[in-house]
Amino acid sequence: MTTTAQGPQSAPITQPQAPLATNFRLPGPTPIPPEVAAAGAWPMTNHRGPEFQAVLQRVLTNLKVFFQTEQPILVFPGSGSAGWEASIANCFSAGDAVAIVSIGNFGERYTLVANAFGLNVTKIAFEWGQAADPQVVAERISAIPGLKGVMITHNETSTGVMNDLPALARAVHAAAPDALLLVDAVSSLGCVAAPMDELGLDVVFTGSQKGWMTPPGLMMVAFSQRAAEATKTAKLPRFFWDYTIAAKSFAQGNPPYTPPISLWYQLDVALSMMVAEGRDNVFARHAALGAYTRQRLRAMGLTLFADPAYASNTVTTVNGPANVDVKALLKTLRVEDRVVLAGGQGKLDGQVFRIGHMGFVKQADMDEALAALARRI
């Protein structure tokens, strides 16, 4: 507070300002490349005009490369939560029997949504830190009469565990051939292979704020032909997320309603960078950085939360060291070192911290973040 001729002046009302630039290592949102950031400031265009139609066609085409599917991709406003809701609302009717394979906080959240929509949910939960056991999943689901769907989290962002999606898909298809297989690939797709068509996945969804180097606000989803067929008899009410409305509209080159235009611009730029790098190179970079991060953390004497056999290549969950206040550690890193890591979620709050290595990330970014961490523990 200063005193002037007009009397005491309190601190000015805080105005909007750009957040500090940091070494931003959350497992979502993730850092934005400068080219993608710049596109967030591009002028508006008519979402029914030729310029946006070019954006739309490029985005939908390039997304297929990473979804590894021939099915059309639909893009909705929203984050991963939108994927849970859109996948459920389109595929099922109230009372339908579904099984949700839960290995952490996001499996629990998928379950909340399914319950909110009145599905008859069997939750198949595994200990946090472990992957889902395909044999256990197969046994449990084969005992559920009239099973309509199985939901799986590919990469569990809370625990840093990546499920063995091919093995789980084989097990589910063998044990419940008529059930749809819905995959939350929010924090894996675009970083790790989840070949939709090859694995026979029925619904796959992801979010722009994870591996896609784009701010949050877009949810991208694909439906198999079998899932598209199921939407015809699924009775849960829907309009905003409706598969038929959106698929028809996108097929004509139009979004079903006013889309988040600037986020589409940004996803367009990001996808072009990803395609230029090459899908397999993107996947290899994530695999290498995942392994590198884990190796460096262990070399610091830290222990990792996830079963090493199923360690995620997009996020690593680290056990809080003895005698270290995890929340204070994260604050120090953020304020003193401008390194942003994530805390624990759900029952891991205060127990672990998490380091994202997905999207716009190279080894130098990890080196800087890990060096700061090493100094502070």
Next chain:
Amino acid sequence: MTTTAQGPQSAPITQPQAPLATNFRLPGPTPIPPEVAAAGAWPMTNHRGPEFQAVLQRVLTNLKVFFQTEQPILVFPGSGSAGWEASIANCFSAGDAVAIVSIGNFGERYTLVANAFGLNVTKIAFEWGQAADPQVVAERISAIPGLKGVMITHNETSTGVMNDLPALARAVHAAAPDALLLVDAVSSLGCVAAPMDELGLDVVFTGSQKGWMTPPGLMMVAFSQRAAEATKTAKLPRFFWDYTIAAKSFAQGNPPYTPPISLWYQLDVALSMMVAEGRDNVFARHAALGAYTRQRLRAMGLTLFADPAYASNTVTTVNGPANVDVKALLKTLRVEDRVVLAGGQGKLDGQVFRIGHMGFVKQADMDEALAALARRI
């Protein structure tokens, strides 16, 4: 196609690029001020961290100024369509009797959503170009047994008609005191007074891409205490749009799930500009520009589609002049003059064109657009 030493070269694959800067006069999306555009390129921050909490608090506080309410505001991903869905999913149960007052394409769309959610809909339609007659609305709704809600479009973007919201609210409350009054204020709020508390409106929603000078991707909504109470017995399934989940989360300073962070930055900057200009000044600017635009158009010999007594101050719908191909006219203006106007919607496609004057607009913008139009007709 050019020929080089390497052989024929086809046109390069079109890469993402910024759209042309134009005099952008759609009635949504609308032009973005430079300060707001710049915020779209700001770095990501943790949506559970202190920087985003400051953004969130400012945005929710400043929105109340323009909603003219003491109720909390909720912000969801999406456009106006999200408002239709969120208002319906939170307030009603399947089979509930509701009346939808339709004066154009967006009233028809609200009806589509209500039907998709299994409501028992009575549509009260007025001729396109006319406003809703409060007496007719009162008569019609008083004849509906067990009426649970009445939906009204404040400003009909397709016809350029602004309903007399105070008169309609009085009529609805008198004729159906127990029915909730839901107001689509997508293309009016932030430009025109729609004082929620004073008029006893129960749900009011709008979209960032209209008067708010922000790209599309955010839907802002407020619920009266009476509407909040109704959500407790409303049985339509919901999670993403759930009032209780979102209200509790925002009250704690947190978004219910990962929000479109960069769009929140932009809305924060835009709202700060609007608050600095002053609410009544913003409203007066829109009133003056609406009247000015209509006067200039009439002076060109053009006729306007809307009943002059209810002409909108955010969008003007112009009848296509005799012997003018409206679509060709709009293309010429866009390509030759870089002036972007909108075509007709629904049954007005090809018959009319529309000029937006909402959000980031001053008289010089209208002068430039109208001068180009005058040269081309």
